[in-house]
Amino acid sequence: MESEITIRPESPREFSAVYDLVRVAFLSAKISAGDEQDYVSYLRQSANYIPELSLVAYCGDQLVGHLMMSKSFIRPDRVCVPRLEPFRLLLLAPLAVELRHRKQGIGAQLVQNAFQRAAQLGWSAVAVVGDPAYYERMGFVPAARYGIYAAGDRQMYEPYLLVKELTPGVLDSVSGTIDL
Numbered sequence: 001m002e003s004e005i006t007i008r009p010e011s012p013r014e015f016s017a018v019y020d021l022v023r024v025a026f027l028s029a030k031i032s033a034g035d036e037q038d039y040v041s042y043l044r045q046s047a048n049y050i051p052e053l054s055l056v057a058y059c060g061d062q063l064v065g066h067l068m069m070s071k072s073f074i075r076p077d078r079v080c081v082p083r084l085e086p087f088r089l090l091l092l093a094p095l096a097v098e099l100r101h102r103k104q105g106i107g108a109q110l111v112q113n114a115f116q117r118a119a120q121l122g123w124s125a126v127a128v129v130g131d132p133a134y135y136e137r138m139g140f141v142p143a144a145r146y147g148i149y150a151a152g153d154r155q156m157y158e159p160y161l162l163v164k165e166l167t168p169g170v171l172d173s174v175s176g177t178i179d180l
């Protein structure tokens, strides 16, 4: 019988195991830059790192998944008055589940668990760049629906840039660009 999945914030003693998990997981990703494990290390050193929202999933004593949500913001379009302040939200990246433990709902559990923790910490929205076929199951919708786009190559990211409100309606008055 499969053990229950435990999800909790990562701790420094796990950083090396997380690095290996993310590296190997992305070898089989549909789309990968090949350096997601280094991105995790980079984020931990940055001001955008949120230790409480960098989660590990365990099946028994085996590390089987990892997710990070870090600080980001939507910069309002110049024409968008009266909202001139950047809108703070979370960026979900990366998400990785160990190959042999896939299709058991661990990715979805990690995302839902992170949503709950994020809401408790006062965050109201999350963005992700990912496969809509996967993330729309978890309530993400195309960011373009709100007039939210990636800074830089808007067109390239448009099909993959998705957002999820943790506070219903919070994005209704938000539009602009996210630096990815």
Ligand SMILES: CC(C)(COP(=O)(O)OP(=O)(O)OC[C@H]1O[C@@H](n2cnc3c(N)ncnc32)[C@H](O)[C@@H]1OP(=O)(O)O)[C@@H](O)C(=O)NCCC(=O)NCCS
Residues within 6 Å of the ligand: 025, 026, 028, 029, 030, 031, 094, 095, 096, 097, 098, 101, 102, 103, 104, 105, 106, 107, 108, 109, 129, 130, 131, 133, 134
């Ligand atoms: C994507 C990933 C985290 C999913 O983990 P998981 O624990 O298997 O996810 P879940 O069990 O919650 O969901 C599995 C379902 O999502 C589907 N799915 C997985 N990746 C998908 C993708 N990129 N696009 C569409 N569907 C996808 C699976 O086929 C499965 O479908 P089913 O329920 O109809 O069988 C895992 O496959 C992984 O680590 N992939 C490599 C890293 C990666 O691509 N991360 C970014 C995701 S955009």
